[in-house]
Amino acid sequence: MMKCEAVRDNLGAWLDGEVGHPEADQIRGHLEGCPACLAEKKRLDQLQSSLQEVLRLEAATVPFELFWNGVERRIAEKLPWRLQLLDWLRPVFYPGRLAWAIPVVIVSILGLLSLDQILPEWPWVNKNNRTAVESIDAFGFNVAVFREYDTKTTVIWLFENQDDEEQSSAEPIQDDNPTF
Amino acid sequence: MQLKVQTIIATNDSDCTDPKLSGIKSQLQVFKYRCYRLLKEETRDAKWQTRADFEIPGGRSLLVTPQNYQGNRTSLKVSLVGGDKPFLDTTVSLRNRGNFLSAGLAHEKGVLFISIWATAE
Numbered sequence: 001m002m003k004c005e006a007v008r009d010n011l012g013a014w015l016d017g018e019v020g021h022p023e024a025d026q027i028r029g030h031l032e033g034c035p036a037c038l039a040e041k042k043r044l045d046q047l048q049s050s051l052q053e054v055l056r057l058e059a060a061t062v063p064f065e066l067f068w069n070g071v072e073r074r075i076a077e078k079l080p081w082r083l084q085l086l087d088w089l090r091p092v093f094y095p096g097r098l099a100w101a102i103p104v105v106i107v108s109i110l111g112l113l114s115l116d117q118i119l120p121e122w123p124w125v126n127k128n129n130r131t132a133v134e135s136i137d138a139f140g141f142n143v144a145v146f147r148e149y150d151t152k153t154t155v156i157w158l159f160e161n162q163d164d165e166e167q168s169s170a171e172p173i174q175d176d177n178p179t180f
Numbered sequence: 181m182q183l184k185v186q187t188i189i190a191t192n193d194s195d196c197t198d199p200k201l202s203g204i205k206s207q208l209q210v211f212k213y214r215c216y217r218l219l220k221e222e223t224r225d226a227k228w229q230t231r232a233d234f235e236i237p238g239g240r241s242l243l244v245t246p247q248n249y250q251g252n253r254t255s256l257k258v259s260l261v262g263g264d265k266p267f268l269d270t271t272v273s274l275r276n277r278g279n280f281l282s283a284g285l286a287h288e289k290g291v292l293f294i295s296i297w298a299t300a301e
Binding site: 150157 | 210266268272273274278279280283
């Protein structure tokens with residue numbers, strides 16, 4: 001035999017038909033012999049009836065016709081291609097689905113940075129003509145290393161010593177400075 | 181591997197640019213000489229770690245030793261000598277099929293530009 005407390009805990013679910021067969025029979029049997037729980041059941045019945053009545057009255061005032069007309073119109077109308085594309089793309093950018101994009105972006109960036117290693121022979125990949133000068137010795141002559149900005153060309157400019165006997169006697173030249 | 185050395189003379193005599201220099205015209209135009217003429221061009225197959233000697237007008241020699249090839253770059257040891265007298269001794273790393281310029285030596289009434297190319301097969 002169920003106790004009143006257990007019956008009242010399940011009374012709402014029982015009224016909604018959500019209690020299984022053996023328990024439902026036990027509740028029904030308890031209510032037949034327990035005036036207090038029966039009174040509680042009647043109170044819940046009245047509450048549900050009142051709520052349903054209020055909802056029925058309120059629903060009558062809601063302009064469902066207009067609402068459904070609007071829904072039907074929006075279903076029927078053809079969206080501009082931009083909005084269709086946006087609708088099509090929108091799920092891709094849900095936060096949960098963006099997880100795939102992070103490794104793709106990282107791999108793409110690394111790939112672009114490594115293109116000159118992956119495809120060294122492709123001229124459009126590697127336009128950097130920069131030459132690294134690892135060591136230089138001009139044996140007492142002044143020397144300058146230029147890197148031309150546009151063509152990335154490295155130029156090693158040797159300033160011949162005008163005081164040098166061999167050069168000054170053999171090759172008279174006005175100015176050995178680079179002319180830019 | 182292949183080495184190419186172009187020797188060019190830059191002067192201010194008159195406006196001219198040798199059509200044979202069209203490949204490096206943009207590199208030369210940075211310097212405001214009026215005339216660039218190709219004096220000599222020499223292409224030679226070279227071996228790694230083996231010196232290749234190129235004669236440069238004016239009794240000079242360019243001695244190029246390809247060192248190694250790594251990461252699409254060729255390392256070259258380059259020496260410029262006049263007779264027994266060294267002018268320049270440098271080690272450079274340049275992009276495959278790329279070039280660099282060495283310039284400044286006086287020749288006749290102009291200045292020599294030496295364009296050194298390296299191509300690793």
